[in-house]
Amino acid sequence: MSRSTEPPSNDVVPRRGFANRSELIEHLSALHPDIIARGRQVSPIRGGRAAALEALQGIDPPRYERTRNYLDGAVTRLSPYLRHGVLTLAEVRNHALKLVKHPVEAAKFINELGWRDYWQRVYERLGDGVWRDREPYKTGYSARRYAAELPQEIAEGQTGMACMDEFARELRDTGYLHNHARMWLAAYVVHWRQVRWQAGATWFLEHLLDGDPASNNLSWQWVASTFSHKPYVFNRENLEKYTGGRYCRSCPLKGRCDLEGSYDQLEQRLFPHGLRAGDGSAEDDGVLGRNGDPIAPRKINSPFPKSDSVLIWAHEDALNPQAEVFRSYPNAPALFVWDDSHLRNPRAPYSFKRVVFLAECVEELPATVEVARGEPSTLLVQAIARVGAKRLVAADSVNPRVHAILNQVEKLARVPIELLSEQPFLPYNGPIDLKRFSRYWRVAERYAMGMGGGRV
Known part of the structure; x- marks a missing residue:
């Protein structure tokens, strides 16, 4: 499905401070009409x-x-x-x-x-590189065997399989799927329908509120077997056990669907050339x-004088109003940017429900955070000049896009970048x-x- 990466031209100026969720949604609808044209669903998850x-x-x-x-x-x-x-x-x-x-x-x-x-x-x-196969498929097929596009009936929940169609609808309507449902749906796409995992990963990233290329893409690769030692498959018995049989009872395909059979029988049908052993030892x-x-x-800049004037970049990987960047500089001006090219990236376009979730996170950031729309590095450079900041401060991230923007700002504005981190999950930096x-x-x-x- 082709999508334009160009945002629509309109005069709506992004803002904060809404009386209620309905007012926020109305504003975002006017701000992003092309995104809402792909679907008006708003998640119940705030x-x-x-x-x-x-x-x-x-x-x-x-x-x-x-x-x-x-x-x-x-x-x-x-x-x-x-x-x-x-x-x-x-x-x-x-x-x-x-x-x-x-x-x-x-x-x-x-x-x-x-x-x-x-x-x-x-x-x-x-x-x-998380978008590339990290290893060969272990399915007995080469990557060329798999289709590059996701079939429309899967995305629209019209396969005729009650379980897969309901998972697709829940994904579209709520932006959430239980992890087991994600695995079943991913396995169906890759192994039963022989579609490249990248197509499924793009689909998930469009809709999942928690979508990020790390967890999403690498989980798809785990299912596909390009980042695991074997492909993940399941059968109807497994699905019935963990769903309480809610889908199979009403499914018109019960007893004759593609999920019927033991694991050995399914593997023989799905992988007739035999599974290729893999131990994750090469690439x-x-x-x-x-x-x-x-x-x-990660390289974090040495502490700077707290008395210096700074600008904080509030990017989408760090939307905690109590984050270290705001604790360290509680009165500093800050900027959040709606990046149209990022939201409309064909590789991972954002659905409207994802935009609403982001906006709700931004709503709770400190009052010092302004919102703007455009190319982040350009707007950040302009803001640095406007407030006379001596450096740009941001929360650290492993996202390459974040670092590419920071590098561009450092080059254009000629100011140092200070990256601040939260308490690590692992207090460990050894082998x-x-x-x-x-x-x-x-x-x-x-x-x-x-x-x-x-x-x-």
Whole structure:
């Protein structure tokens, strides 16, 4: 499906300070008419720190461990807030540990937080390389076998399979999917329909409130087997177990759908040429720190005098009103930019519900944050000159787009960049192997659980 990357020309000026959600949505509709033309859905999940803290108060680590694989299990729905830095992994982990008598009761919950930290570390190393197959498919097929475009009936929830169609509709309408549903839907797209994982990843990034190229793309690669040792598949029995049979009971294809059969039978049908063994030993060895290569801490500029005048860039990876950038410079002017080219990037276009969620996060930022629309580096350079700032301050991010903008500002405005970080999930910067999550977790677990001697 082709999409224009050019924003519509209109005279609507972005602003903050809305009386209610309806007023905010009306303003965003006028600001982004081409985005709303692709769909008017607004998620019931609200953005912002207040909603994030309410969700955080509701977590139950022991119950999460027992029920997380069930669609009606005690999942947290914290991922959109983690994605945009409204909550931090360390903050969520610390809260989880306070809720249990013994850390082991929160171990599985913290392990799942570790997956996000792991994906972010891989993203830091690979950058836009997360869009490329990290390894060959282990399915017996070459990448050329897979279609480049997502079939329209999958995106529109019209395949005739009750489960897949409902997952597609939930994705479109709410911007959220249970992790198990994501895996089933991804496996169906790649292995049953033989569509390249990149097409599915783009689809998810358009709609998921927590969509980011790290967790999203690398999870799709895990399912596809281009970043795992084998493809992920499932059968109807597995789906019925974890959904309570809610889809199969009403599905017109029950008893004759493509998910019927044992795992051995499905693998024979899906992969008739045989599965290709893979141990994750080749392509990214040097890039991902195999063989104990140290993972150096990111370069954060040395502390500057707090008396200097600064401009804060509030980017979409760090929308916490209590973030370090705002704590360090509570009265400094700040800028958030609606970047039209980013929102309309064909590789990962934003749906209207994602725009609304972002705007709700921005609404709760300090009053010093202004909003603008345009090319971020240009607007930041102009703002630096306007307020007479001696440097630009921003929250650190592993996102290559963020660093490309910062590099451009540094070059054009000729001011230094100060990057500030939150408390890390792992108080550790020694050797760690990122080739597989299991290798990362062997080192990371004791630090993530507060047993590594670092600050937790």
